[in-house]
Amino acid sequence: MVTGIIALLLFQLGGEVLSRMFSLPLPGPVLAMVALVVGMVLSPKLLELIRPVASFLLQNLSLLFVPVGVGAVARLSELSSNALALGAALIGSTLLAICVGALTFEWVARLTGNTDEEEDA
Structure with a gap:
């Protein structure tokens, strides 16, 4: 190890x-x-x-x-003063990640030939 x-x-x-x-x-x-x-x-x-x-x-x-949590608590005042920007960044990046993940999944499904159209027929 x-x-x-x-x-x-x-x-x-x-x-x-x-x-x-x-x-x-x-x-x-x-x-x-x-x-x-x-x-x-x-x-x-x-x-x-x-x-x-x-x-x-x-x-x-x-x-x-644990260290990340401790650091966040130590900087709580800075985090709260930037809460709106942090919230917008978190929500925006999460939505972007979901969209990119879904598009990547569709692309790989088409690339490998595993699509829903084949199952419906």
Whole structure:
């Protein structure tokens, strides 16, 4: 499991280095995730190395939200003074994510040939 954590940290470091070195508009963690997915597709050994660490992190995911909650409570006055803008951003981004998700689902369904028209016929 330690080697899996080291592998994740190395991918994270690589993503950060690439993002900063080439001044890319993508954050380092996004580049790291893309590289990790490509690496796991190309190397099943990497997938098996990462699997126990990923399972452990997913089982304890709720603990990772504690610092965010503490930070939000610590900045409650700033959050309340910007409540309208934050609310609009949250609602707008949620609606946008739902629309993009639905359109992506339709596109993939058409691409793979799995559409409702076939089931109705």
